[in-house]
Amino acid sequence: MAQQAAISQKPDPDDAQGPSLHVAPSPHIHDRAFTTHRMMVDVVLALTPAVAMAVYLFRWSALIHITLCVGVCLLSELIFTRMRGRKATLNDLSAVVTGLILALSMPATAPWYAAVIASAAAIGLGKIIFGGLGMNIFNPAMVGRAFVMISFAGVMGAGAYESASGMVDVISQATPMNALKQSGTFAMVPNLFLGLTNGSIGETSALACLLGGIYLCIRRTASWEIPAAMIATVLLIAGAADIVGHFGGRLVLQHLLGGALFFGAFFIATDPVSSPLSSRGKLIFGAGSGALVMLLRMFSGYPEGVMFAVLLMNAVTPLINRWTIPRTMGEGF
Amino acid sequence: MAEQPTATERFVQGILPENPVYRQLLGLCPALAVTSSMQAAVTMAGAVLFVLLCANVVTSLIRDLLKPHLRIVIFTLTIATFVTIADRFLAAYLYQMSKTLGPYIPLIIVNCLIICRCEVCASKQSPLTAAADAVGQSLGYGLALASIAGVREILGTGMFFGLRVLPPSWPDWAVMVLPPGAFISLGLLLGGVNWYSQRNAKKN
Numbered sequence: 159m160a161q162q163a164a165i166s167q168k169p170d171p172d173d174a175q176g177p178s179l180h181v182a183p184s185p186h187i188h189d190r191a192f193t194t195h196r197m198m199v200d201v202v203l204a205l206t207p208a209v210a211m212a213v214y215l216f217r218w219s220a221l222i223h224i225t226l227c228v229g230v231c232l233l234s235e236l237i238f239t240r241m242r243g244r245k246a247t248l249n250d251l252s253a254v255v256t257g258l259i260l261a262l263s264m265p266a267t268a269p270w271y272a273a274v275i276a277s278a279a280a281i282g283l284g285k286i287i288f289g290g291l292g293m294n295i296f297n298p299a300m301v302g303r304a305f306v307m308i309s310f311a312g313v314m315g316a317g318a319y320e321s322a323s324g325m326v327d328v329i330s331q332a333t334p335m336n337a338l339k340q341s342g343t344f345a346m347v348p349n350l351f352l353g354l355t356n357g358s359i360g361e362t363s364a365l366a367c368l369l370g371g372i373y374l375c376i377r378r379t380a381s382w383e384i385p386a387a388m389i390a391t392v393l394l395i396a397g398a399a400d401i402v403g404h405f406g407g408r409l410v411l412q413h414l415l416g417g418a419l420f421f422g423a424f425f426i427a428t429d430p431v432s433s434p435l436s437s438r439g440k441l442i443f444g445a446g447s448g449a450l451v452m453l454l455r456m457f458s459g460y461p462e463g464v465m466f467a468v469l470l471m472n473a474v475t476p477l478i479n480r481w482t483i484p485r486t487m488g489e490g491f
Numbered sequence: 492m493a494e495q496p497t498a499t500e501r502f503v504q505g506i507l508p509e510n511p512v513y514r515q516l517l518g519l520c521p522a523l524a525v526t527s528s529m530q531a532a533v534t535m536a537g538a539v540l541f542v543l544l545c546a547n548v549v550t551s552l553i554r555d556l557l558k559p560h561l562r563i564v565i566f567t568l569t570i571a572t573f574v575t576i577a578d579r580f581l582a583a584y585l586y587q588m589s590k591t592l593g594p595y596i597p598l599i600i601v602n603c604l605i606i607c608r609c610e611v612c613a614s615k616q617s618p619l620t621a622a623a624d625a626v627g628q629s630l631g632y633g634l635a636l637a638s639i640a641g642v643r644e645i646l647g648t649g650m651f652f653g654l655r656v657l658p659p660s661w662p663d664w665a666v667m668v669l670p671p672g673a674f675i676s677l678g679l680l681l682g683g684v685n686w687y688s689q690r691n692a693k694k695n
Binding site for chain 1: 662663665666667671675678
């Protein structure tokens with residue numbers, strides 16, 4: 159679905175020169191309504207519950223981060239496309255989506271300069287340097303986030319989450335994933351599901367992400383294969399760890415609802431540009447991301463692994479694409 | 492045979508017009524690996540200057556004895572001799588720096604910049620020209636290393652040559668000191684140099 163969007167946003171030569179023979183590789187179904195702009199509006203709509211939850215929980219810090227990230231992303235898009243001598247494409251809203259996802263993946267306590275640098279790195283290093291929308295290898299928002307996460311580990315890392323001043327008391331606690339990692343404590347499941355816990359601004363509420371994610375899948379803006387495979391893999395591995403450690407289901411729920419899994423599965427991993435094209439490839443991509451998330455959560459120094467998991471799978475996307483080229487009918491093995 | 496450039500031309504060309512890193516894209520491993528601080532970069536450039544100067548002069552002196560099929564072996568042996576001297580010298584007098592640079596001093600043996608200069612200039616021209624070429628190329632190399640290291644050290648630690656140049660409130664961009672920072676800095680600087688020279692070419 160997504161690849162058609164990239165094709166249909168190019169100006170159609172038919173419009174300018176009258177009827178001509180249109181030669182192009184398949185798919186030949188041409189849907190004029192299915193544009194980049196529409197996809198991006200869908201993503202913004204789908205992010206509304208998560209944004210609402212973020213503003214409810216983190217109040218001003220959420221608002222400031224969202225404004226800063228979206229603003230700087232738009233500005234960087236304008237500046238960097240100018241530097242490359244291209245036409246700025248602000249009205250396809252892709253920079254807004256990048257900024258929004260980036261803001262929602264930041265800790266509420268992150269300093270303002272981290273938001274600014276992350277946004278500039280996301281658009282500059284993550285997107286425009288590869289040639290702009292549709293050309294980037296890695297998810298731009300995650301490139302920006304990784305840049306500041308590694309740079310400012312002291313003020314962005316797991317420990318830094320704990321001093322946010324929100325309206326709910328639990329915000330001053332450790333994030334559920336960090337508490338699990340450091341001391342093996344479990345958060346209340348209903349709180350995890352609704353999102354009344356600490357965490358990155360937009361990731362806390364599994365419910366809000368699920369609502370938006372299902373909307374995206376129904377609209378076919380995101381392909382269902384990636385989140386389904388990703389969540390199923392996490393369920394499988396966390397389930398095995400749960401059974402081995404006799405946690406009675408608490409560990410599985412913690413891994414499913416506690417971190418950025420739902421946010422990552424529905425909004426980050428499904429980026430149509432940096433994920434595989436075929437549906438078999440998408441299943442492999444989702445399963446790989448899920449497995450890497452669990453690997454990082456259980457065996458690395460980080461309490462959460464969605465960002466690095468998605469970035470690593472982005473890196474192998476060209477390989478997955480090559481493995482899963484659909485065979486022409488009649489062609490032998 | 493085409494006219495060979497004179498000593499002055501060789502010297503000038505090495506610095507900017509044929510800069511080893513930004514123009515010839517040679518010797519990139521150390522340009523990425525030892526540019527996390529200015530001190531390391533300058534020491535590296537000094538070692539390259541010594542090795543290249545000695546290797547170029549020696550190669551030029553024996554250029555009439557070189558057999559075409561054996562020349563690369565002779566170049567490598569000559570370079571290896573001087574690299575060993577530089578390596579032992581650093582280990583004796585600048586022990587900490589020698590630890591920091593690690594394998595990158597011995598690896599000058601396989602630095603394609605030096606073998607390239609032996610092949611292109613020293614094996615064909617007089618010792619004086621070869622020496623001028625070596626100094627010019629090394630200056631160009633040092634300039635390139637310093638530019639990358641400068642960007643990385645200032646952004647990554649707020650310091651320059653170990654001295655604080657940015658206010659202490661500067662948030663250190665740790666990623667710039669780490670390996671990804673090397674690739675990002677080199678890539679952006681290379682892009683900047685290309686952009687600048689293309690703009691100049693258009694003007695003329």
